[in-house]
Amino acid sequence: MSLIEFLQQLINGVSLGSVYALIALGYTMVYGIIGLINFAHCDIYMVGAYIGFFVATYARLPFIPALLIAMLGSALLGVVIERVAYKPLRRTTNINLLITAIGVSLLLENGFNAMFGGNPRTYPGDILKQQTVMFGPIRSDALHLIILGISLLLLVLLNLFVNHTKMGRAMRATSLDKDAAALMGINVNTTISMTFAIGSALAGAAGMLVAILYSSLDPYMGMMPGIKSFVAAVLGGIGLIPGAFVGGIILGVVETFMAAINSKIAGAVAFVILIVILIIKPTGLLGKAVKEKV
Amino acid sequence: MKSYIKRGVIFLAASLVVFCVLFVLIQTDVINAYYSQILMVICINIILALSTNLIINYTGQLTLGHSAFMAIGAYASAFIQMNTGLPFFLSLLCGSVVAAVFGFLIGLPTLRLKGDYLAITTLGFCQIVVVAIQNIDALGGAQGLAGIPPKTTFAWVFFSMIATIAILYNIVHANQGRAMISVREDEIAAEAMGIDTTRYKIMSFTTGAFFAGYAGGLYAFLMMFIDPNSFNFLKSIDFVIYVVLGGTGGFVGCIASTSILTLLPEVLRFLGDLRMVIYPLLLIVIMILRVKNIRVTSFLRRKSGAAKPKERGEDHAAA
Numbered sequence: 001m002s003l004i005e006f007l008q009q010l011i012n013g014v015s016l017g018s019v020y021a022l023i024a025l026g027y028t029m030v031y032g033i034i035g036l037i038n039f040a041h042c043d044i045y046m047v048g049a050y051i052g053f054f055v056a057t058y059a060r061l062p063f064i065p066a067l068l069i070a071m072l073g074s075a076l077l078g079v080v081i082e083r084v085a086y087k088p089l090r091r092t093t094n095i096n097l098l099i100t101a102i103g104v105s106l107l108l109e110n111g112f113n114a115m116f117g118g119n120p121r122t123y124p125g126d127i128l129k130q131q132t133v134m135f136g137p138i139r140s141d142a143l144h145l146i147i148l149g150i151s152l153l154l155l156v157l158l159n160l161f162v163n164h165t166k167m168g169r170a171m172r173a174t175s176l177d178k179d180a181a182a183l184m185g186i187n188v189n190t191t192i193s194m195t196f197a198i199g200s201a202l203a204g205a206a207g208m209l210v211a212i213l214y215s216s217l218d219p220y221m222g223m224m225p226g227i228k229s230f231v232a233a234v235l236g237g238i239g240l241i242p243g244a245f246v247g248g249i250i251l252g253v254v255e256t257f258m259a260a261i262n263s264k265i266a267g268a269v270a271f272v273i274l275i276v277i278l279i280i281k282p283t284g285l286l287g288k289a290v291k292e293k294v
Numbered sequence: 295m296k297s298y299i300k301r302g303v304i305f306l307a308a309s310l311v312v313f314c315v316l317f318v319l320i321q322t323d324v325i326n327a328y329y330s331q332i333l334m335v336i337c338i339n340i341i342l343a344l345s346t347n348l349i350i351n352y353t354g355q356l357t358l359g360h361s362a363f364m365a366i367g368a369y370a371s372a373f374i375q376m377n378t379g380l381p382f383f384l385s386l387l388c389g390s391v392v393a394a395v396f397g398f399l400i401g402l403p404t405l406r407l408k409g410d411y412l413a414i415t416t417l418g419f420c421q422i423v424v425v426a427i428q429n430i431d432a433l434g435g436a437q438g439l440a441g442i443p444p445k446t447t448f449a450w451v452f453f454s455m456i457a458t459i460a461i462l463y464n465i466v467h468a469n470q471g472r473a474m475i476s477v478r479e480d481e482i483a484a485e486a487m488g489i490d491t492t493r494y495k496i497m498s499f500t501t502g503a504f505f506a507g508y509a510g511g512l513y514a515f516l517m518m519f520i521d522p523n524s525f526n527f528l529k530s531i532d533f534v535i536y537v538v539l540g541g542t543g544g545f546v547g548c549i550a551s552t553s554i555l556t557l558l559p560e561v562l563r564f565l566g567d568l569r570m571v572i573y574p575l576l577l578i579v580i581m582i583l584r585v586k587n588i589r590v591t592s593f594l595r596r597k598s599g600a601a602k603p604k605e606r607g608e609d610h611a612a613a
Contacts, residue, residue, distance in 0.1 A: 092585045100581045103575075111571050271417075275422075279404070
């Protein structure tokens with residue numbers, strides 16, 4: 001592999017990784033705040049792609065408004081799911097919540113399959129033009145760069161929101177200690193809804209970007225990216241926003257390089273990395289071990 | 295001691311009666327070939343659910359990769375039988391031993407992890423197994439392994455299930471089982487009492503893998519065709535659903551929920567495509583109702599001698 005090829009693959013890898021990071025953020029934020037592996041998250045990603053598809057195809061909206069509508073729709077869906085399915089179970093054990101999340105996930109997948117059919121669809125070709133960009137000798141697809149740019153922008157916005165607004169502070173407080181946060185006058189229910197809304201909006205954006213990149217969307221498109229993004233979140237240390245970002249980028253880069261070497265085993269690479277890293281550092285790359293008090 | 299023997303005799307007698315009734319019904323075609331196949335799948339699923347139950351409910355370790363052991367057992371036993379012509383039961387045993395060895399090797403490093411980290415690692419292991427099988431040409435690769443002789447009969451499946459119930463029941467009521475429950479209830483306290491928690495976690499994991507491998511073998515010789523993708527993590531999640539809906543610990547609840555949930559998609563078949571929508575919808579509704587303490591299995595559990603679940607125990611099972 002020459003240096004130029006290497007750099008090209010690196011750009012593709014980072015771009016794929018930034019998508020993983022966008023999805024992983026939703027997982028990690030929800031996990032941080034209610035301790036749930038939100039299996040339905042990957043289907044919100046799928047729904048985001050569908051909303052974008054319908055808006056772009058039937059309302060003929062250009063890219064940016066379609067993306068915003070997809071994010072808004074996904075955010076609403078995330079909040080509704082949380083209110084209807086998860087809230088009644090909040091005081092119970094994780095495993096009950098987990099099964100409910102799996103139920104919601106199956107419901108969305110099979111529901112979309114029943115409503116819109118299982119055949120893959122494609123975005124209208126003119127939503128984002130396929131273009132080749134040259135940086136000296138390095139050739140790259142404009143789509144990859146746009147995806148990377150949008151992902152980075154969203155990540156920066158999220159970081160500003162979480163660290164520099166009142167709601168962001170409430171989110172951090174709630175994820176530290178729900179009861180104490182409530183005693184300090186934080187509306188825990190609103191905060192949790194907000195977390196779901198933001199995570200879902202990011203997933204919806206990721207879904208639409210990926211559906212345009214691979215020019216295909218179907219009801220089960222979320223399953224594998226979903227699992228891999230969760231792996232990314234765990235890899236970086238679950239519950240930590242920078243962790244999701246680091247994990248996503250690492251996963252995207254490694255997977256892209258593995259796919260270039262041997263595409264057959266690329267699907268398993270994410271899990272091998274995960275297992276190796278967790279065995280060496282059981283709390284993820286950026287996670288700190290919390291001593292259990294007896 | 296006496297009540298123990300009495301209970302065993304009653305259990306055996308009851309299972310013999312159930313077997314005779316079902317066997318006659320199948321022989322006289324009251325239960326047709328289609329339903330007898332479903333019946334056998336239910337029995338296989340019960341073996342799988344009970345082995346998952348041992349790991350999740352009794353030892354409190356959330357595993358999302360149990361179907362990997364089923365796949366290993368299925369492929370190993372089918373491969374051995376087709377290549378060496380070993381008797382059916384021996385090839386099943388070989389398959390389960392291979393699965394148990396893998397369970398031990400995987401359990402050794404991963405069981406140090408806790409809760410959701412363990413869950414995602416076992417899920418990852420499951421996907422690795424699927425991809426690995428897809429890339430081994432001797433096992434049929436991604437196309438799957440065909441031409442497995444149809445050796446699984448109703449009698450095999452039924453008595454395997456009875457044996458599994460008996461063995462697992464004895465394990466959880468023996469010292470080992472108590473140690474496993476103590477790990478679930480409070481790992482630190484268990485360790486303070488001198489229980490080697492890692493050892494019992496691995497023991498539970500390996501035992502579960504053994505039975506999953508056995509069930510996988512039965513499944514392979516029943517279906518005559520296995521493909522790697524049918525053993526992906528979604529299959530593992532099915533077992534977790536059986537176990538969680540069955541309630542904490544109890545064997546009866548687990549068996550009941552497995553039977554109902556295996557039958558449910560068949561019963562809903564008249565709905566066509568909507569069946570795949572109704573099933574998860576029911577799952578969500580059941581979970582919400584269950585938490586509000588309306589349990590289908592609660593009246594059954596009171597009569598069975600299964601471990602009395604405590605609400606506190608439930609908290610720890612998932613922790």
